[in-house]
Amino acid sequence: MSTLIPRMASRAGRRPRNAELLLLVFSVALAMAAYAAVGLAHDRRLPTDMIGYGGGLAVLFAVAHLALRRLAPDADPVILPAVTVLNGLGLAVIHRLDLAYADRARRAGDSLPPAAAPAQLTWTAVGVVLFVVVLLLVRDHRVLQRFTYTAMLTGLVLLLLPAVPFLGSTINGARIWVRFAGFSFQPGELAKIVLLVFFAGYLVAKRDVLTLASRRVVGIDLPRGRDLGPVLVAWAASLGVLIFERDLGTSLLFFGVFVAMLYVATERLSWLLIGLLLFMSGSYVAWRLFAHVQLRVDIWLHAFTPKNMNDHSYQLVQGLFGMGSGGLLGNGLGLGRPDIVPYAQTDFIVAAIGEELGLTGLMALLVLYAIVVQRGLRTAIGVRDSFGKLLAAGLAFSVALQVFVVVGGVTRLIPLTGLTMPFLSFGGSSLVSNWVLAALLLRISDAARRPAPVPGSAPTGVPSAAADDRTQVVRL
Amino acid sequence: MNSPLRRLSVAVLVLFGLLLLNANYLQVVRADTLRNNPRNPRIIAEEYSRQRGPILVDGKPIARSVATRDRLKYLRDYSQGKLYAPATGFYSLVYGSSAVESESNSVLAGTDASLFVRRVIDLLTGEQPQGGSVALTLDPAAQKAAFDGLTALGARGAVVAIAPSTGAILALVSTPSFDPNLVSGHDPVAVRAAYKRLSTAAGQPMLDRALRQTYPPGSTFKVVTAAAALESGRYTPDSAVDNAPSLDLPQTTSPLPNENGAPCSSSGTATLTVALENSCNVSFGKIGLELGADALRTQADKFGFDTSVQVPMTSATSRFPTNPDLPQTAQSAIGQFDVRATPLQMAMVAAAVANRGVLMTPYLVSEVRGPDLSVLDTTTPKPLSTAISPQTSAALTTMMTKVVTEGTGSNGQIPGVVVAGKTGTAQQGGGRTPHAWFISFAPADSEPKVAVAVVVEDGGGRAEISGNGLAAPIAKAVMQAVLGQR
Numbered sequence: 001m002s003t004l005i006p007r008m009a010s011r012a013g014r015r016p017r018n019a020e021l022l023l024l025v026f027s028v029a030l031a032m033a034a035y036a037a038v039g040l041a042h043d044r045r046l047p048t049d050m051i052g053y054g055g056g057l058a059v060l061f062a063v064a065h066l067a068l069r070r071l072a073p074d075a076d077p078v079i080l081p082a083v084t085v086l087n088g089l090g091l092a093v094i095h096r097l098d099l100a101y102a103d104r105a106r107r108a109g110d111s112l113p114p115a116a117a118p119a120q121l122t123w124t125a126v127g128v129v130l131f132v133v134v135l136l137l138v139r140d141h142r143v144l145q146r147f148t149y150t151a152m153l154t155g156l157v158l159l160l161l162p163a164v165p166f167l168g169s170t171i172n173g174a175r176i177w178v179r180f181a182g183f184s185f186q187p188g189e190l191a192k193i194v195l196l197v198f199f200a201g202y203l204v205a206k207r208d209v210l211t212l213a214s215r216r217v218v219g220i221d222l223p224r225g226r227d228l229g230p231v232l233v234a235w236a237a238s239l240g241v242l243i244f245e246r247d248l249g250t251s252l253l254f255f256g257v258f259v260a261m262l263y264v265a266t267e268r269l270s271w272l273l274i275g276l277l278l279f280m281s282g283s284y285v286a287w288r289l290f291a292h293v294q295l296r297v298d299i300w301l302h303a304f305t306p307k308n309m310n311d312h313s314y315q316l317v318q319g320l321f322g323m324g325s326g327g328l329l330g331n332g333l334g335l336g337r338p339d340i341v342p343y344a345q346t347d348f349i350v351a352a353i354g355e356e357l358g359l360t361g362l363m364a365l366l367v368l369y370a371i372v373v374q375r376g377l378r379t380a381i382g383v384r385d386s387f388g389k390l391l392a393a394g395l396a397f398s399v400a401l402q403v404f405v406v407v408g409g410v411t412r413l414i415p416l417t418g419l420t421m422p423f424l425s426f427g428g429s430s431l432v433s434n435w436v437l438a439a440l441l442l443r444i445s446d447a448a449r450r451p452a453p454v455p456g457s458a459p460t461g462v463p464s465a466a467a468d469d470r471t472q473v474v475r476l
Numbered sequence: 477m478n479s480p481l482r483r484l485s486v487a488v489l490v491l492f493g494l495l496l497l498n499a500n501y502l503q504v505v506r507a508d509t510l511r512n513n514p515r516n517p518r519i520i521a522e523e524y525s526r527q528r529g530p531i532l533v534d535g536k537p538i539a540r541s542v543a544t545r546d547r548l549k550y551l552r553d554y555s556q557g558k559l560y561a562p563a564t565g566f567y568s569l570v571y572g573s574s575a576v577e578s579e580s581n582s583v584l585a586g587t588d589a590s591l592f593v594r595r596v597i598d599l600l601t602g603e604q605p606q607g608g609s610v611a612l613t614l615d616p617a618a619q620k621a622a623f624d625g626l627t628a629l630g631a632r633g634a635v636v637a638i639a640p641s642t643g644a645i646l647a648l649v650s651t652p653s654f655d656p657n658l659v660s661g662h663d664p665v666a667v668r669a670a671y672k673r674l675s676t677a678a679g680q681p682m683l684d685r686a687l688r689q690t691y692p693p694g695s696t697f698k699v700v701t702a703a704a705a706l707e708s709g710r711y712t713p714d715s716a717v718d719n720a721p722s723l724d725l726p727q728t729t730s731p732l733p734n735e736n737g738a739p740c741s742s743s744g745t746a747t748l749t750v751a752l753e754n755s756c757n758v759s760f761g762k763i764g765l766e767l768g769a770d771a772l773r774t775q776a777d778k779f780g781f782d783t784s785v786q787v788p789m790t791s792a793t794s795r796f797p798t799n800p801d802l803p804q805t806a807q808s809a810i811g812q813f814d815v816r817a818t819p820l821q822m823a824m825v826a827a828a829v830a831n832r833g834v835l836m837t838p839y840l841v842s843e844v845r846g847p848d849l850s851v852l853d854t855t856t857p858k859p860l861s862t863a864i865s866p867q868t869s870a871a872l873t874t875m876m877t878k879v880v881t882e883g884t885g886s887n888g889q890i891p892g893v894v895v896a897g898k899t900g901t902a903q904q905g906g907g908r909t910p911h912a913w914f915i916s917f918a919p920a921d922s923e924p925k926v927a928v929a930v931v932v933e934d935g936g937g938r939a940e941i942s943g944n945g946l947a948a949p950i951a952k953a954v955m956q957a958v959l960g961q962r
Contacts, residue, residue: 107546108665264480309515317515323502324510325518337518359503363496370492377485381478389477393484400488404495413498 016077016449017069023081024065028058031088034333038096041334056121057088060128071135072446076379079445082372083438086423087124087431089365092333093345093352094120094426100339116345116426123428127435134439141444145387148201155195158187159237163244188241188250189420189433192398193440199258200390203265206230207386211266223270231271234258235278239286246292249405249417255279257398264393265386300415315342319351319410323362330358345426347418350410366407369422373400376441382448392444395437524548524569524662529584529607529847531564531576533614539564539577539656541607548662552577557655559623562684563612563648563840565789566656570667575684576610576840579788583608583844583852590844590852606847613644613842613855617957618926622649625950631936633947634685636823637928637954640917642857643827643836645787646926647954650689654681687791690816691931694902695755695943696913697811699825702752702875704775705763706868711748713871717759719746725761725803732761732806735901749875753883755899757810764809769800772809778863779825780835781817785860787840794821812903822915823929825863829872830896830917830924833864872896877920887948888916890956896920897951899943901935909934914947918955926958 032054039047047053061084068075095117105112138144144151203210210223210230234255242251259275286293295312303313303320318341326336338344338352345352354362376396380389399422409416420430422437502510512519527550530537538560541550552567554560565575573581582588586607615637622635626649637647658670674682683689705711719740722733740746740756751759764772776782776796784793797804797814807813820838828835837860844853864872876896879885888897900913912935917927930951935941 107663260484264477264484267477267480318517320502321510321513321516321518323499324507324513325516327503327507327511340517354499354503359499362499362503366492366495366499370489373488373492374485377481377488381481386477389481393481397484397488400491404491407495408498411495411498411502413494 016075017073020068020077020080021065023077024061024084027081027084027088028054028061030085031057031092034089034092035095037333038092038099041332042099060125064128064131067132067135068442072442074449075442075446076375076449079372079375079438079442082368083423085368090349090424091117091120091124093349096334097339097345097352104339120426120431123431126428127432130432131435131439134436135443138440138443141388141391141440141447142385144197144391145201145204148198148205151194151198151201155191155198158191158194159241161187186429188247189429192253193433193437195254196257196391196394196398199261199394200387202230203261203390204386207265210262211268223268231262231274231278235282239282242286243290248293248296249419252405252417253398253401253419256401257394260397261390261394265390296415296417300412303412315348316412316416319348320412322351322355323411326355326358328359330356330361332356346420347406347425348410349421349425350407369399369403379441379445379448383444388444388447392441395441523585524550526550526586527606528552529586529609532609532611533560534616544662546662551662552660554656557657558653559619561653561656562650562686563614564656566659568659568667569662570664571659571671575789576612580610580841583610586847591846608847608852609845610841611843611845612840613646614648615646615958618647618954619649621953621957622647622950623651625953626651626932629932629936629946632679632685632933633931634689634819635928635930635950635954636686636819637926637958638823638827638838640827640830640924640927641836643838644842645838645840646958647928648686648840650683650685652679652681686819687787687789690792690794690818691911692902692904693811693815693817693822694900694911694913695811696822696898696900696915697815697817698752698755698760699829699872699876699898699915700776700779701760701764701772701809702748703864703868703872704767704771705748706871707775707864708767708771713749713875714747716745717748717751718762719744720758723758723761723806725806727801728803732757734758749878752875752898753878755884760810761806764806765802769805769808772796778861779828780821780860785838787838791820792818794818811900819929819931822913823927826915826917826929827927828863829869829876830927832866833862833869835860835863873920880916884944885914885948887944888914888952890918890952890961893919893959894921895955897948899948901941901943909937910941911935912941912946913943914951916951916955918959926955928954
């Protein structure tokens with residue numbers, strides 16, 4: 001590590017923000033091009049509001065960029081442009097589906113459905129504002145460590161809120177919504193981030209204990225039995241989410257990220273194996289006990305049986321048809337029929353992109369996510385404090401796992417679980433939460449990439465580059 | 477903590493690698509299978525975005541695709557929808573397609589293998605791919621005569637006319653008919669409403685009675701019984717047959733009487749020819765008993781009973797009952813009991829008699845052309861079976877000619893043309909009014925150009941029901957149309 005930091009600092013140069021600005025211009029141009037393509041395909045002319053739309057986006061992301069310049073000048077220059085492309089592309093696809101739904105309603109003589117794209121644009125603005133607020137409030141990510149147990153409490157409350165009678169409501173079979181004063185949101189998205197703060201703080205505090213080995217079996221150090229507590233609690237909580245909120249995706253995401261962070265904190269492979277074992281036994285039990293889990297598996301395995309195709313697997317199969325129709329290059333934005341697939345604006349937005357932008361577009365999208373995740377993990381490697389490492393790793397890995405679960409589900413690699421695509425899918429809670437996630441990641445990245453202090457003159461509170469992780473834990 | 481982080485990065489790359497591989501598998505390896513899955517609604521949208529080929533009658537389109545401005549670029553248009561509905565069928569976004577629209581879909585849609593080269597050229601030149609055209613055998617004048625005849629009666633019924641020497645179908649009419657435009661539109665709400673109305677309408681307008689409905693053929697079946705009698709070698713046209721007013725049937729107390737309760741011939745003796753002329757139930761019942769059910773069924777099967785044909789639409793199967801007892805055999809010999817025949821089947825009987833005993837395979841599509849008008853396929857007439865010998869054919873033709881000139885089928889007469897025919901009044905039982913039938917062909921003295929079968933369901937709801945009164949005039953009009961007399 002001691003050799004790494006000066007190298008990173010020198011390579012990143014003193015002007016990561018200029019590189020970011022250049023990339024951002026390209027990102028906004030890409031989002032505008034997508035918007036223009038939709039208009040050209042649908043009305044055979046450029047959308048009249050294109051300048052306003054593009055200008056709005058440009059202003060929003062310029063605000064985010066300026067906030068970084070001021071508040072996190074050394075932060076990674078790639079993350080913001082990457083999520084800008086995701087957010088902008090999502091807007092274009094959501095708008096494109098709005099047009100298709102409106103056409104359909106007009107043909108059927110129904111009243112027009114509310115357009116989703118303007119709402120999503122508003123949520124983008126809210127997200128960017130929160131992005132700036134987080135950067136403003138959290139001037140040093142290590143402050144968050146003080147709120148470890150507050151975060152746990154908040155996270156659990158948020159997570160369990162939908163299960164509360166009268167407050168929670170079931171939409172499309174999953175009880176993950178909270179309705180309050182005519183306003184509904186998914187607290188699970190925000191709970192994800194809050195709980196990651198807790199995980200990181202908790203693991204930093206307890207990693208010495210969790211690292212202790214009791215016995216060595218075939219080259220693997222097994223933890224002590226009494227230290228199994230935390231992982232069992234996480235496991236039980238995930239099962240609780242699955243059982244009481246019927247939310248397969250969130251359940252999987254929490255447990256997966258927790259186990260990954262446990263592994264990173266302890267460097268013990270045994271925790272991964274124990275996690276895997278618990279996951280498999282939990283999945284088996286859930287599959288045996290719960291009809292909705294069995295149904296998901298049946299849809300996955302027997303998607304193309306006529307009985308399923310008309311009913312349960314209709315969405316999955318129509319999505320596959322769409323992606324198959326898209327082929328290598330896609331039908332072109334606005335030229336396919338992604339509106340056939342139910343929930344194309346949220347869970348199945350990947351199918352819409354696969355159909356209209358083809359394999360090429362889908363692969364580019366996946367690579368974009370991979371870049372965000374790898375930049376996040378790189379931040380984790382680069383940052384000096386353990387809490388920052390764990391939090392950055394958790395944030396990045398949660399994005400990776402979420403993308404894997406959603407895209408894997410839509411492309412029938414794994415059973416469908418029902419999560420949104422970060423930054424891409426329609427939905428305020430998800431979008432806003434992910435902007436908060438990006439802000440935290442960039443905050444840690446700023447610390448990680450800050451030029452190495454001259455040896456011996458390290459500011460108080462920040463360990464020197466040579467400091468070992470262990471010593472920090474002892475200090476805290 | 478950095479080494480597990482690096483391993484985590486690798487694990488993440490593996491996860492993304494799996495997603496990328498799976499996406500490649502879906503969108504490259506499985507792309508065609510998924511794209512062309514018949515359950516993929518995008519296929520339908522794609523079909524509508526191509527100009528579907530026309531269905532032609534006498535060189536003029538009766539179904540064609542016209543450009544529209546809505547999302548589906550072409551709308552199917554049936555210029556004389558009701559007239560040709562049993563042949564064209566419909567082409568619906570919601571309900572799929574039927575009849576020729578369905579049977580010849582691959583040609584019309586341009587996806588047929590025979591159009592492959594054309595498609596490749598279109599792809600290279602950037603031309604909008606088009607469907608091929610399908611020409612039907614129908615004779616517009618005959619079709620119109622048949623449709624007008626049934627419509628004028630306000631009756632449910634059907635007409636099938638066949639060119640005896642080829643099997644080409646000249647008229648294919650079913651009434652009441654429906655307008656395929658109503659269910660082929662682009663407005664799913666209107667289409668659904670129209671389809672619901674049509675499919676629940678009392679007259680079953682979407683039922684193709686000509687091919688898909690079976691009726692008791694009644695006395696028209698006596699032609700088959702007479703053929704079996706002549707083929708058996710035990711009868712000639714001049715053989716004496718039972719002339720009693722009523723036939724005592726074995727195993728039952730209820731006898732089989734003649735229609736009018738009188739003897740067949742007032743002269744005391746009746747020949748086979750006279751029995752057919754006057755449509756005597758007693759004579760033919762007795763013949764049926766003497767020949768036996770098996771001989772009758774064998775003869776019926778040679779005319780096409782008990783199998784279905786593809787014209788290309790699949791016809792309903794006409795039936796001669798299996799294992800009838802003796803009274804049932806006698807009833808079957810006069811086309812009652814469980815004998816069931818489609819109008820197409822009875823036209824095939826007339827056509828086989830007309831064509832020296834050779835039954836030609838009936839067909840509706842004469843020619844298939846590519847979008848560039850190159851002929852891709854022409855239907856070659858094919859014999860389906862040899863129903864009767866040329867001698868039997870000649871004898872039956874003479875007998876059926878006398879039915880028209882001297883017997884029950886006088887309304888089939890055409891000035892200057894020798895017409896052979898047979899009437900039928902098929903009892904339905906259950907107190908329902910009988911069906912009126914007429915089968916005929918002309919000219920009977922030279923090369924017959926047209927054989928026709930007409931059925932008027934329930935006698936068109938009239939009090940006075942006879943094949944001669946209701947069905948024969950329509951058959952006459954159709955024959956005149958084919959012979960160019962109208």
